[in-house]
Amino acid sequence: MSLHTEPVVVNIGPHHPSTHGVFRMRVTFDGENVQDVEPVIGYLHRGTEKLAEERQYSQVITLTDRLDYVASMTNNQAYVLSCEKLIGVEVPDRGKYLRTIAAELQRIASHLVGVGFFLAELGGFGGTALMYCFRERERILDMFEMLCGARITVSFMRIGGVFQDAPDEFWPALRKFLDEMPRYSEELNKLIFESEIVQARAKNVSVISAEQAIDASMTGPVLRATGVPWDIREAAPYDAYDRVHFDVITASGGDNFDRFLVRMQEVEQSLRIIEQCYRDIENGPVRSTTSLLFRPPPGEAYVPVEAPKGELGFYLVSDGSIAPYRCKIRSPSFISLTLFKEMLVGWKLADIVVSLGSLDFNMGEVDR
Amino acid sequence: MGESLAENVVYRNVYEFAIGAFGSDLAWLAYAIATFSLVFLFVNVLMLLATFYTWAERRLLGRFTNRLGPNRAGPFGLLQALADAVKLLTKEDIVPRNADRWVFNIAPIVMLASVLMAMGVVPLGKNTFLADLNIGLLYLVAVSGLGSIAVLMAGYASANKFSTFGAMRAAAVLISYEIPLVMSLLAITILSGSMSLIDVVEAQSIPFLLVTPMGALIFLTAMSAELNRSPFDITEGESEIVAGYLTEYSGMKFGTFMLAEFAALIVSGAVFAVLFLQGWKWAFLPSHVWMLLKVGFFALLATWVRSTLPRLRPDQILSFAWKFLFPLSLINVLALSVQRLVFADDHGNLQQSDLWIMALSNWILTLFVIPILIRLTNRSSKISTERTIELQLGKGV
Numbered sequence: 001m002s003l004h005t006e007p008v009v010v011n012i013g014p015h016h017p018s019t020h021g022v023f024r025m026r027v028t029f030d031g032e033n034v035q036d037v038e039p040v041i042g043y044l045h046r047g048t049e050k051l052a053e054e055r056q057y058s059q060v061i062t063l064t065d066r067l068d069y070v071a072s073m074t075n076n077q078a079y080v081l082s083c084e085k086l087i088g089v090e091v092p093d094r095g096k097y098l099r100t101i102a103a104e105l106q107r108i109a110s111h112l113v114g115v116g117f118f119l120a121e122l123g124g125f126g127g128t129a130l131m132y133c134f135r136e137r138e139r140i141l142d143m144f145e146m147l148c149g150a151r152i153t154v155s156f157m158r159i160g161g162v163f164q165d166a167p168d169e170f171w172p173a174l175r176k177f178l179d180e181m182p183r184y185s186e187e188l189n190k191l192i193f194e195s196e197i198v199q200a201r202a203k204n205v206s207v208i209s210a211e212q213a214i215d216a217s218m219t220g221p222v223l224r225a226t227g228v229p230w231d232i233r234e235a236a237p238y239d240a241y242d243r244v245h246f247d248v249i250t251a252s253g254g255d256n257f258d259r260f261l262v263r264m265q266e267v268e269q270s271l272r273i274i275e276q277c278y279r280d281i282e283n284g285p286v287r288s289t290t291s292l293l294f295r296p297p298p299g300e301a302y303v304p305v306e307a308p309k310g311e312l313g314f315y316l317v318s319d320g321s322i323a324p325y326r327c328k329i330r331s332p333s334f335i336s337l338t339l340f341k342e343m344l345v346g347w348k349l350a351d352i353v354v355s356l357g358s359l360d361f362n363m364g365e366v367d368r
Numbered sequence: 369m370g371e372s373l374a375e376n377v378v379y380r381n382v383y384e385f386a387i388g389a390f391g392s393d394l395a396w397l398a399y400a401i402a403t404f405s406l407v408f409l410f411v412n413v414l415m416l417l418a419t420f421y422t423w424a425e426r427r428l429l430g431r432f433t434n435r436l437g438p439n440r441a442g443p444f445g446l447l448q449a450l451a452d453a454v455k456l457l458t459k460e461d462i463v464p465r466n467a468d469r470w471v472f473n474i475a476p477i478v479m480l481a482s483v484l485m486a487m488g489v490v491p492l493g494k495n496t497f498l499a500d501l502n503i504g505l506l507y508l509v510a511v512s513g514l515g516s517i518a519v520l521m522a523g524y525a526s527a528n529k530f531s532t533f534g535a536m537r538a539a540a541v542l543i544s545y546e547i548p549l550v551m552s553l554l555a556i557t558i559l560s561g562s563m564s565l566i567d568v569v570e571a572q573s574i575p576f577l578l579v580t581p582m583g584a585l586i587f588l589t590a591m592s593a594e595l596n597r598s599p600f601d602i603t604e605g606e607s608e609i610v611a612g613y614l615t616e617y618s619g620m621k622f623g624t625f626m627l628a629e630f631a632a633l634i635v636s637g638a639v640f641a642v643l644f645l646q647g648w649k650w651a652f653l654p655s656h657v658w659m660l661l662k663v664g665f666f667a668l669l670a671t672w673v674r675s676t677l678p679r680l681r682p683d684q685i686l687s688f689a690w691k692f693l694f695p696l697s698l699i700n701v702l703a704l705s706v707q708r709l710v711f712a713d714d715h716g717n718l719q720q721s722d723l724w725i726m727a728l729s730n731w732i733l734t735l736f737v738i739p740i741l742i743r744l745t746n747r748s749s750k751i752s753t754e755r756t757i758e759l760q761l762g763k764g765v
Binding site (some may be wrong): 008010016017018032102118119120121122123127129131132135170180195197200315332350351352353 | 384681
């Protein structure tokens with residue numbers, strides 16, 4: 001006997017518990033199997049690029065905070081680096097080191113959020129793993145609060161340096177964090193990667209090959225999980241990255257599991273970088289004197305940075321006025337969604353959210 | 369046997385008081401009142417335990433996840449359950465327009481009823497039970513299956529795709545895990561020679577947990593699947609299908625479902641204690657206290673597992689039931705049958721010394737069988753991680 005069945009279209013999102021904000025998919029299911037999936041984006045569109053064209057260069061920094069709101073520091077960094085290239089400003093050494101420390105702390109925070117939500121999306125756990133990740137992230141946010149008074153929308157970096165020198169209480173807090181974090185990441189690694197259920201759920205699921213990832217111009221942990229050792233910090237060093245040593249982490253599988261393995265190991269590399277910056281940083285000015293209102297010469301600039309989610313860059317075109325003529329944002333999250341369909345079709349309903357979580361995209365950055 | 373309702377303090381006193389008040393002509397009325405008072409006590413104890421457990425689990429989960437848990441309502445947040453109930457009662461009760469109204473409304477009641485009915489045969493202490501059915505175990509299986517029917521009703525009636533997903537998953541889990549569950553109960557029956565839960569407790573001169581570790585493992589696993597507990601909580605899988613069959617429920621209907629779920633956990637704890645941990649028997653403390661402690665142990669275990677394990681995928685859960693638990697339960701039943709043939713005396717009784725020998729041999733068997741089965745299952749489950757539909761992928765570089 002054969003039952004008559006037909007595929008069912010389910011609307012997942014924009015207010016689904018695990019779509020990373022307001023992502024929406026129209027998924028065609030055959031039973032639990034995904035037959036087709038169609039992404040619908042734009043629910044968080046705020047017109048950041050257009051807004052940037054209406055503002056002076058230094059005012060755009062606050063807009064960049066709101067792009068990838070779990071990694072504001074690196075957004076700031078990408079923008080100010082492009083601006084500095086446009087007007088040709090040199091950043092003092094201490095400013096460079098402070099930027100690097102802040103950016104690496106942000107990377108740890110962002111990866112912790114990514115891994116935490118991956119585990120929350122695997123379900124169960126009663127939130128244990130998520131809360132463990134957030135416990136460490138909280139300490140990083142506390143340090144950001146010391147640096148600039150804000151926790152999420154930091155606006156810490158300025159054109160020509162950083163907002164202010166780190167206060168006295170920042171350095172002991174950083175030292176304590178550097179000493180304790182390896183133990184916590186060890187604990188997390190045990191909880192996550194030694195769990196048989198996590199392996200059964202995530203290994204060999206939603207595999208992306210290196211060719212596919214390069215074709216889709218993917219960057220960041222998603223690309224490195226396929227085995228391509230591409231990291232802007234090493235390929236085109238900015239700030240203090242040419243003065244520190246670190247390994248570019250890669251994995252070979254390109255599946256959900258490897259994407260998180262790469263993230264967790266990058267946390268350790270970030271700690272290594274911060275350790276070196278902590279050791280090498282010297283006293284001095286943190287910011288070169290630039291006026292807030294300036295008119296860069298006509299031209300264009302694009303300086304990519306390695307944001308936690310991949311290559312992030314602001315393509316700025318100047319026409320000699322006080323505001324950018326064009327500000328195009330190359331956001332890694334949006335590009336990570338390119339292979340979305342290839343990743344999901346053929347897998348199960350339960351794999352959808354996990355695979356989406358493994359891309360670690362952020363709707364603030366996708367919709368802009 | 370020596371277990372009888374007539375020796376229950378509550379029952380006896382109420383009965384004697386009623387007889388004194390109405391005279392022996394109205395003995396049936398006295399009987400009814402006495403029975404009703406006992407039922408009233410049972411239901412309320414169960415409900416109280418369930419509400420207490422909601423608090424305890426949230427506190428424990430809070431501790432597991434590095435938080436405090438609810439601590440605002442009352443001392444240590446003890447009144448949290450009350451606050452929740454008030455909140456749920458004052459919420460708007462929404463029935464979706466496309467819902468099958470009648471089925472939608474009756475599903476929570478069916479769910480709660482199945483749990484309360486299961487309570488009927490479970491002894492909560494010495495002389496404390498509602499009915500000593502000679503087919504108690506069969507009855508338990510039958511009424512606990514009703515709960516899954518209620519889930520199916522709720523999922524179907526909600527007219528929501530997520531609810532339907534949840535309901536279908538619940539049905540799949542019910543069909544798969546009912547078999548190992550019944551097989552582990554069969555193992556108990558082989559050991560005790562009776563299906564009555566009272567007799568099972570009486571037969572345990574040593575806890576059956578020691579005699580049949582495989583049975584206990586199967587029971588725990590299958591039970592947590594039937595209860596939708598992690599790592600088998602696919603029916604509600606909040607990160608995937610929103611809230612499964614509960615998606616469209618609000619207000620006290622939702623509350624009834626949740627209460628039934630927690631009560632079901634308490635009842636299964638009681639059943640586990642009765643079947644594997646000698647029920648109310650142990651030294652020093654009163655029988656009810658022991659029972660409570662054992663149920664508490666089960667509840668703690670459930671919370672612990674919940675905060676440690678992520679969720680499995682539905683197909684993995686089903687293949688685990690059929691490829692691992694089912695063979696394991698067959699081996700368990702076979703081993704116990706052979707052992708019973710060897711050790712039982714002419715009257716079919718097992719002495720304590722025989723049970724110890726059986727325990728030893730079963731533990732050794734368990735330590736051998738489980739690794740072998742795991743290896744076999746791993747080999748066959750490689751297939752399930754491959755894609756179900758092969759893709760025509762775009763050309764590479």
